[in-house]
Amino acid sequence: MTLTPELDPFKLAKALSGKHLIGGKLVPAGCGEVFEVDNPATGEIIGTAAFGTKEDVDIAVISAKAAQKDWAKQSARARGKLVAECGRVLSAHVEELGRLVALETGKALRTESRVEAGVLADMFTFFGGLGSELKGETIPFNPDMLTVTVREPVGVVGCIIPWNVPLLLMAMKAAAALVAGNSVVVKSAEEAPLTVLRVAEIMNTVLPPGLFNMLSGFGPECGAPLVEHPDVKKVTFTGSVETGRIVYKAAAEKLIPVTLELGGKSPMIVCADADMDQAVAGALAGMRFTRQGQSCTASSRLFVHESIHDEFVAKVKAKVDAMVMGDPLDEKTDIGTIVSDGQLERVRSYIKIGEETKGATKHVCSALPTDPKLAKGRFVQPVIFTGMKNSDRLCQEEIFGPVCAVIKWSDYEDVLAQANDSEYGLAASIWTRDFKLAMDATKRLEAGFVQVNQNLVVQPGLSYGGVKTSGIGKEASLESMLEHFTHKKTIIFNMK
Numbered sequence: 001m002t003l004t005p006e007l008d009p010f011k012l013a014k015a016l017s018g019k020h021l022i023g024g025k026l027v028p029a030g031c032g033e034v035f036e037v038d039n040p041a042t043g044e045i046i047g048t049a050a051f052g053t054k055e056d057v058d059i060a061v062i063s064a065k066a067a068q069k070d071w072a073k074q075s076a077r078a079r080g081k082l083v084a085e086c087g088r089v090l091s092a093h094v095e096e097l098g099r100l101v102a103l104e105t106g107k108a109l110r111t112e113s114r115v116e117a118g119v120l121a122d123m124f125t126f127f128g129g130l131g132s133e134l135k136g137e138t139i140p141f142n143p144d145m146l147t148v149t150v151r152e153p154v155g156v157v158g159c160i161i162p163w164n165v166p167l168l169l170m171a172m173k174a175a176a177a178l179v180a181g182n183s184v185v186v187k188s189a190e191e192a193p194l195t196v197l198r199v200a201e202i203m204n205t206v207l208p209p210g211l212f213n214m215l216s217g218f219g220p221e222c223g224a225p226l227v228e229h230p231d232v233k234k235v236t237f238t239g240s241v242e243t244g245r246i247v248y249k250a251a252a253e254k255l256i257p258v259t260l261e262l263g264g265k266s267p268m269i270v271c272a273d274a275d276m277d278q279a280v281a282g283a284l285a286g287m288r289f290t291r292q293g294q295s296c297t298a299s300s301r302l303f304v305h306e307s308i309h310d311e312f313v314a315k316v317k318a319k320v321d322a323m324v325m326g327d328p329l330d331e332k333t334d335i336g337t338i339v340s341d342g343q344l345e346r347v348r349s350y351i352k353i354g355e356e357t358k359g360a361t362k363h364v365c366s367a368l369p370t371d372p373k374l375a376k377g378r379f380v381q382p383v384i385f386t387g388m389k390n391s392d393r394l395c396q397e398e399i400f401g402p403v404c405a406v407i408k409w410s411d412y413e414d415v416l417a418q419a420n421d422s423e424y425g426l427a428a429s430i431w432t433r434d435f436k437l438a439m440d441a442t443k444r445l446e447a448g449f450v451q452v453n454q455n456l457v458v459q460p461g462l463s464y465g466g467v468k469t470s471g472i473g474k475e476a477s478l479e480s481m482l483e484h485f486t487h488k489k490t491i492i493f494n495m496k
């Protein structure tokens with residue numbers, strides 16, 4: 001069976017309303033309840049999502065457990081072929097998925113949502129090719145014994161995902177888990193349940209029923225029972241540090257492995273000799289202005305050398321000013337909205353903290369949309385604060401919004417110490433033409449993902465994950481799939 005792409009996201013949102021996907025079928029929540037999903041650009045209700053509870057988790061896990069047995073018996077390459085086939089089929093739905101995720105999250109279609117839908121498909125294609133890499137080792141333990149290791153799947157994997165990049169973050173987890181021989185139950189974020197449900201529907205035209213299940217619901221009612229379920233043998237979570245701690249504790253009770261991708265407050269260090277235009281473009285990309293800064297990797301601490309500080313800030317501001325804020329579905333729009341009222345409040349409260357910070361100057365960028373249809377939209381003008389100190393709250397706490405803190409620096413050792421003076425350690429970048437300095441910084445920056453003269457996002461094939469409170473474990477690569485989605489079994493044959 002193939003599904004025809006539905007390019008009207010409003011129609012699709014209605015069609016997907018009120019459902020989980022369990023055992024290959026779209027089904028309502030066991031309790032019969034739903035919650036509303038709105039369009040962050042207008043506040044209008046676009047559909048509903050099934051209100052998942054323990055009852056639904058139990059059914060989904062039973063279904064996943066049964067499907068996993070046969071899946072694990074298939075050859076790794078056969079599994080890989082089906083995972084890659086998901087990628088192929090999903091790539092035919094990029095436009096559809098891009099529009100729907102723009103509608104439910106408020107991320108602009110052209111600059112963000114369509115791009116994300118493309119990477120979703122690519123992630124499945126990438127992991128699909130890794131089946132034959134699930135290799136073990138031969139160990140020279142004893143000449144009379146053949147000693148080998150084999151990679152075995154862990155079983156049912158629970159994936160808990162956030163709303164900011166729901167497709168990509170889900171794909172990183174699910175594609176790796178599946179090719180390694182596991183089955184998957186995903187709990188979507190309450191702010192973005194519909195597009196990932198459509199992805200599940202599409203994937204279920206390719207995969208055997210029960211292998212990939214999608215539940216919608218809230219953390220305590222649906223996420224917690226998934227983590228706590230005795231038949232869930234691994235949890236992979238992306239979200240806040242606070243919830244990450246809860247998930248880690250619950251998993252500790254069961255003694256199961258966990259991957260956590262949590263927050264960030266990533267430093268971007270611009271040196272005096274940096275290529276100015278390249279670094280300005282890097283600051284725009286790194287800060288994720290087009291995504292309203294809603295990124296765990298956002299380079300929200302911008303350290304600029306004093307000799308270029310004023311020119312650099314002026315250039316960044318001019319570029320953000322030139323960005324068009326508007327309806328996420330409009331091709332002209334560069335910047336969409338904040339996802340929810342809760343996040344909007346959080347962003348506004350941090351802007352207020354910035355205004356009250358001693359020595360800080362606020363630079364408001366771009367312009368709010370004037371279309372009356374968008375009057376109730378969750379739009380916020382991006383803000384750059386100059387005159388910040390690394391010890392200020394705006395430089396220490398994750399905002400997850402379009403708020404960039406600029407810190408002027410003069411001494412390399414000092415800026416490095418400041419960059420590392422953070423509880424987080426997800427990403428970092430340095431911008432310089434001095435290769436030796438760059439090399440030194442890459443060694444000393446405390447982060448899981450360090451870049452020189454660029455601010456790329458997650459790439460299939462490159463291990464991604466943080467140190468310190470930014471998380472535990474890696475994702476998106478061959479190594480991460482082997483380490484985090486399989487058990488290594490040691491087998492000894494006595495040949496004597």
Ligand code: NAI
Pocket residue numbers: 160161162163164187188189190217218219220222223224227238239240241243244246247261262263264295296343346398399400
């Ligand atoms: P969150 O961490 O509460 O939510 C992420 C996911 O965890 C959602 O699916 C949620 O339903 C689920 N969840 C919540 N409580 C749970 C529980 N007790 N057990 C199991 N699952 C649970 O993040 P939220 O509330 O969306 O955003 C709050 C802040 O977290 C943001 O402002 C941002 O700073 C940070 N965040 C970081 C993300 C990242 O990519 N690292 C993504 C989203 C948020």
Ligand code: MG
Pocket residue numbers: 219240243
């Ligand atoms: Mg929360």
